[in-house]
Amino acid sequence: MTSLNSLAAARLAVDALTDGGIQYVVVSPGSRSAPMAYALAEAEAAGRVELLVRIDERSAGFTALGLALATGAPAAVLTTSGTAVGNLMPAVMEA
Numbered sequence: 001m002t003s004l005n006s007l008a009a010a011r012l013a014v015d016a017l018t019d020g021g022i023q024y025v026v027v028s029p030g031s032r033s034a035p036m037a038y039a040l041a042e043a044e045a046a047g048r049v050e051l052l053v054r055i056d057e058r059s060a061g062f063t064a065l066g067l068a069l070a071t072g073a074p075a076a077v078l079t080t081s082g083t084a085v086g087n088l089m090p091a092v093m094e095a
Contacts, residue, residue, distance in 0.1 A: 010039035018048045022076045024067045026052045028060040030080020037078065057084045061091030068095070 004012070013036065017025070029037050043049045052067075054060040057079050067075040079085055 006035040007038060010035040011042070014039045014043050014049070017076055018043060021073065022049065023073060024050050024052065024064070024071070024075040026054055026060045026064045026067070026075060026077045028054050028057045028077070028079045028084065030084060032081045033078055040078065057087035058090060061088040062094070065091045065095055 025040055027033075027037055027040060040049060040051055044051045052063055054063055060077050060079065064075040064077045077088060079088065
């Protein structure tokens with residue numbers, strides 16, 4: 001069994017998102033999520049997904065919530081690890 005490098009694994013994750021109907025991804029970038037951000041940028045360049053970049057995770061969460069409410073479809077959010085994910089909770093609670 002061969003192992004995937006992080007970018008190849010991220011590309012597979014992006015494929016799963018787009019295959020599942022995700023059209024919008026809000027990215028709040030960080031070093032640990034860089035491979036996923038690169039894979040999403042490739043997908044955007046290919047016209048498969050639209051990215052919106054927000055520096056603040058809380059803003060990212062509410063941007064995704066607004067997209068979901070406006071389009072009727074789910075939007076994905078990418079953050080870095082650690083406490084960054086906790087900053088999405090206000091938008092989750094609002095949803």
